[in-house]
Amino acid sequence: MQTRPGTRPRRARPKSGRPGMWAIRGPLSRRQYWMFAALGLLVPLGLWWIVSSGAAVDKVFLPGPVDVFKRLVTWYTEDDLLSDMGISIYRVTTGFLFSAVIALPLALMIGTFRPVQAVLEPLTDFIRYMPAVAFIPLVMLWVGIEESSKISIIFIGTFFQMVLMMAEDVRRVPLAQIEAAQTMGAQKGETINLVIFQAAKPALLDTLRVTMGWAWTYLVVAELVAANSGLGYSILKAQRFLQTDKIFVGIILIGLIGLVMDQLFRLAHRKAFPWLHLRS
Amino acid sequence: MTTKISIQQVGKVFGEGHRRVEALKDVSLDIADNEFVTFVGASGCGKSTLLRIIGGLEYHTAGEVLVDDRPIMGPGADRAMVFQHYSLYPWLKVMENIKFSRRLRHGRENLSEADVEAASGRADALLALMGLTPAAEAWPNQLSGGMQQRVAIARALMGRPQILLMDEPFGALDAQTREVMHDLILHVHRLEKPTLAFVTHDVEEAIYLADRVVLMAPRPGRIDTIYQVPLPAEREQDMKHTPEFLHLKKEILARIRETSGMKTDQGMLDQLNMEGSV
Ligand SMILES: Nc1ncnc2c1ncn2[C@@H]1O[C@H](COP(=O)(O)OP(=O)(O)O)[C@@H](O)[C@H]1O
Ligand SMILES: [Mg+2]
Numbered sequence: 001m002q003t004r005p006g007t008r009p010r011r012a013r014p015k016s017g018r019p020g021m022w023a024i025r026g027p028l029s030r031r032q033y034w035m036f037a038a039l040g041l042l043v044p045l046g047l048w049w050i051v052s053s054g055a056a057v058d059k060v061f062l063p064g065p066v067d068v069f070k071r072l073v074t075w076y077t078e079d080d081l082l083s084d085m086g087i088s089i090y091r092v093t094t095g096f097l098f099s100a101v102i103a104l105p106l107a108l109m110i111g112t113f114r115p116v117q118a119v120l121e122p123l124t125d126f127i128r129y130m131p132a133v134a135f136i137p138l139v140m141l142w143v144g145i146e147e148s149s150k151i152s153i154i155f156i157g158t159f160f161q162m163v164l165m166m167a168e169d170v171r172r173v174p175l176a177q178i179e180a181a182q183t184m185g186a187q188k189g190e191t192i193n194l195v196i197f198q199a200a201k202p203a204l205l206d207t208l209r210v211t212m213g214w215a216w217t218y219l220v221v222a223e224l225v226a227a228n229s230g231l232g233y234s235i236l237k238a239q240r241f242l243q244t245d246k247i248f249v250g251i252i253l254i255g256l257i258g259l260v261m262d263q264l265f266r267l268a269h270r271k272a273f274p275w276l277h278l279r280s
Numbered sequence: 281m282t283t284k285i286s287i288q289q290v291g292k293v294f295g296e297g298h299r300r301v302e303a304l305k306d307v308s309l310d311i312a313d314n315e316f317v318t319f320v321g322a323s324g325c326g327k328s329t330l331l332r333i334i335g336g337l338e339y340h341t342a343g344e345v346l347v348d349d350r351p352i353m354g355p356g357a358d359r360a361m362v363f364q365h366y367s368l369y370p371w372l373k374v375m376e377n378i379k380f381s382r383r384l385r386h387g388r389e390n391l392s393e394a395d396v397e398a399a400s401g402r403a404d405a406l407l408a409l410m411g412l413t414p415a416a417e418a419w420p421n422q423l424s425g426g427m428q429q430r431v432a433i434a435r436a437l438m439g440r441p442q443i444l445l446m447d448e449p450f451g452a453l454d455a456q457t458r459e460v461m462h463d464l465i466l467h468v469h470r471l472e473k474p475t476l477a478f479v480t481h482d483v484e485e486a487i488y489l490a491d492r493v494v495l496m497a498p499r500p501g502r503i504d505t506i507y508q509v510p511l512p513a514e515r516e517q518d519m520k521h522t523p524e525f526l527h528l529k530k531e532i533l534a535r536i537r538e539t540s541g542m543k544t545d546q547g548m549l550d551q552l553n554m555e556g557s558v
Contacts, residue, residue: 174366174367176363176364176365176366176367177366177367177368177369179335179337179355179361179363179367180361180363180367180432180435180436181380181384182336182337182354182355183335183336183337183355183356183357183359183360183361183436183445184357184360184380184381184384184435184436184438184439185355185356185357185381185384185439186384187384190384194380194383194384195369198369198371199369199370199371201371273371274419275370275371275419275420275421275422276370278419278421278422
């Protein structure tokens with residue numbers, strides 16, 4: 001016997017079959033997303049405000065949002081905030097670019113040729129576990145205390161991680177893509193340039209984005225080295241003068257700059273690799 | 281018929297010591313020009329390895345493989361390979377994927393305008409042949425699995441390979457799509473006249489497509505039986521229901537079971553059924 005949909009006995013069902021936002025990996029509309037995101041930012045801000053305005057809390061111990069904002073303004077008007085930001089951004093980007101420019105070809109070789117991998121990977125793995133901070137005395141000895149020393153520290157902090165992660169990106173290129181090129185007559189150089197590098201590009205850009213974040217964490221360390229400007233330096237100096245609000249400004253600014261750079265990387269990813277962003 | 285591929289006492293050993301695997305042992309087979317040969321057999325019997333050796337992606341450790349009487353030296357444009365998946369270039373649109381081999385030559389030889397135009401014409405023709413014309417400007421990840429394999433086949437054909445090697449190219453497709461692809465690949469075979477070596481785990485597919493079905497057996501990988509397919513050269517879907525077809529299918533399936541070294545344990549099955557019904 002055949003049954004038609006209409007003749008089936010009706011079972012008690014929930015009002016709507018659509019899964020709600022609390023279903024496992026349930027849907028969330030754009031509006032809801034931004035609502036929650038705003039909540040996630042405003043709640044901590046509000047808590048901060050409440051706690052810091054309590055009578056029992058010393059401003060030196062925990063300044064309020066208003067104090068921090070005022071300090072931001074005076075730093076800008078009296079202390080040349082922009083040049084501090086500028087020099088820090090310069091150091092981070094330069095150290096980071098040096099890392100990237102050297103890491104990229106190395107990673108391509110490590111991920112492509114097994115002998116290169118055998119020579120370089122264990123060594124890199126080893127150095128990666130040495131704390132970058134511990135290199136400071138050496139850097140001062142070898143590079144001096146010029147601008148290049150700060151850039152060197154950021155380089156040391158990011159380079160070894162970057163090489164290993166990028167080599168992994170290169171190794172993840174599907175073998176079928178490489179072999180397809182070879183059976184179409186591609187030579188070694190063509191296979192590397194036209195297939196391996198192209199296929200790894202999106203992952204490589206993601207690796208750059210992640211390591212950029214680490215470069216910022218090494219900024220403060222780098223500016224320990226006889227600096228007299230920069231956000232990291234200002235934070236350290238503020239601590240000496242118990243300007244807790246200035247420490248807050250510095251930390252928040254580094255966070256914001258990092259966020260902006262992260263978003264720029266994401267934007268570049270969307271523009272450069274449109275086939276990965278077809279939905280949404 | 282002239283021999284296109286001559287496989288002579290080929291052996292292949294992977295690894296050493298206790299990791300040693302004899303993937304192929306004493307495999308000999310001549311494949312004629314424009315012949316369509318399919319390979320079946322239990323998994324691990326060396327089908328992929330044999331195909332990869334012909335493609336120059338793997339090197340044999342014994343014997344000889346000749347193409348047009350010359351030993352093969354690594355992969356080359358005369359032997360294009362179609363893989364089961366992940367072989368398309370996701371950063372290139374469909375048309376650019378198909379023209380990939382042209383891009384390779386472009387750097388090496390000085391192509392004239394006319395050559396470039398001819399290539400363009402061929403790409404268009406292949407696109408039409410594969411029913412891909414509306415998808416020319418799509419990214420591969422916008423296409424269904426069946427469409428993606430059409431692109432992979434068109435791309436492989438672009439360089440006019442004399443030999444087309446296919447390793448379970450339709451293994452990930454659903455049954456209906458696979459039937460469509462079968463007739464398409466037969467059409468391509470008639471039209472472009474490549475010699476075709478095709479690995480599959482689907483015996484029906486193997487018989488429907490091939491002039492000869494080569495059954496391989498594992499441990500060590502070797503050729504067990506070669507079946508001449510008793511069907512007319514022009515294949516039609518209805519032939520799958522003819523007694524000859526069904527008989528051959530049954531025979532091959534039985535032989536695969538025998539050679540795979542795995543027996544169905546009837547006692548165990550009965551026991552499972554009993555437990556299920558309690
Ligand atoms: N790269 C490799 N390294 C080691 N062993 C391999 C390699 N490729 C295949 N083998 C082994 O060779 C045998 C044949 O493999 P394969 O040709 O893939 O079989 P099939 O395609 O028939 O399933 C298997 O035992 C497999 O484990
Ligand atoms: Mg296989």
